[in-house]
Amino acid sequence: MINFKKEIATKIAKVTNLNEEELEKYIEVPPNIDLGDYAFPCFKLAKDLKKSPSIIANEIKENIEIDKNIIQRIDVIGGYLNIYINKEVLIKTVLEEVAKKNEKYGYSNIGEGKTAVIEYSSPNIAKPFHIGHLRTTVIGGALYKIYNFLGYNTIGLNYLGDWGLQFGKVIAGISLWKEEYDFQNDEMGSILKIYIRFNKEEKENPELTEMAREYFKKLEKGEPEIVKQWEHIRKISIDNYQKTYKLLNSKFDSYDGEAYYNDKMDAIINELKNKGLLEESQGAKIVDLEEYDMPPCIVVTSAGTTIYATRDLAALKDRINRYNFDKLVYVAGSEQQLHFKQVFKVMELMGYEEYVSKCTHVPFGLIVDKTGEKIGSRKGNSVFLEDILNESIDKVKNIINEKNPEFEDKDAIARKVGVGAIIFNDLSNSRIKDEIFDWDTLLNFQGETGPYIQYIYVRTKSLLNKAGYIPKIEAIDFNMLKEKEAIEILKIIYMFSETIQNAADKNEPSILARYLIDLSQSFSTFYNGYKIITEDKTVQDARLFLTYVVGIVLKTGTELLGMEMPERM
């Protein structure tokens, strides 16, 4: 496919004698078409060339080679060059590329030979898998697929929170109250209830906390009975989460969680000691980070136990050895910002700065309801992710039963649409913002939602089916797609690969989500403005081909977000 930005940069480089790659970075896509397909701001060149931006712009315009294959026209407005590309060439290059690549359209090999490790989901097991873990699971899942599509060798890690005091609590609770719960029929539910009850009751009864500590200590010491109990709880928790993961299409290559690093604690503590980084402070062992404006990183508590940070240090060290990654992305809430900064800084001080520079914490905001209250925050009233997903599926099924009771595959459609709606809602805004969870918004088939995109996709399919169309690029007269609405669609499709790369560079799946909304809306505008199935066969073929191409991009794009497309809706 022709790289217009690059072509333009080459031409500007020729007349300015400046570095082509630098110039390419300055090229922008203007917010509206009246300012050209591309704009080149001359402000940054003013210093190098010692001339005013508007003089530079005019000089470039006068001297640049207008090669009708690429640039059709250039306007100068102030210090900007507004560049119009040849639309016929655009149409041809896009359609030929999609025809050639099909569902591989947009794929790139920029990641080839590189490894991207994505750590995501990572719930604290034995605690309820509640809606709070939706975001990391969905954002991480999308990044995993996006990096993969960019050619990276991608590794998905589920760093389970499978160690810590919560196990002491659950095991203590079981020893006290087991008879009161229905372990026979609902083991997981019983464990969760016990955990919630324990947390409530320990507030009035500090002896319970003491008891939990004792049990956890036994676990840490490796007391066989307790270890067996822990293993069992871990296993049924993971089995239980699989139901949610299956619904969300989440895949992991490793479930090595915090517990996996237990026997690697001494090594990391010794290494810190040998490197002269460990200090005693009030009975605890810490790494002082005052110089870096951070509170100390506690490595061993005054009670002699290791903590979350210690395990993350050991885990990072292990991942360096195991994966030799080019990128390691931690998808975890923004409340953990300081934690990761501390862990990264300590690793840097230990001499692993080369690897730390490849690590990124990808934070995100909370899930709140319409009024801004955090969902699931009311005490003892957790909102399980699996229940929410099933509720969404049920709601969609009701809609189908109302509108299209004749559909045979109602269950499959309801699952794809119901789950897709939740996923898309999570990804549709910049991740750092709080996500508003509101059924009416996220299931609105006309809004900027997952179901809307799926609906547009289904439209493309039914148009192609109705016409019995078999795409054949050789038969297309590119001149039949000159309407500005069609060009708009083609320009968006042209940007697909760049959009995916951009989403990966910023670890921001919302960039791709917004893109898919833009594409859907543009297609809807075209579809409402022009007849696709029409008397003129040449026109119809061209429009159907465009329809076909839109369908491919919508499908590939939504799949990268973790959604599935229904064939009917």
Ligand code: ARG
């Ligand atoms: N288990 C933690 C939680 O649920 C998230 C883990 C984040 N990753 C890490 N390497 N610390 O809050």
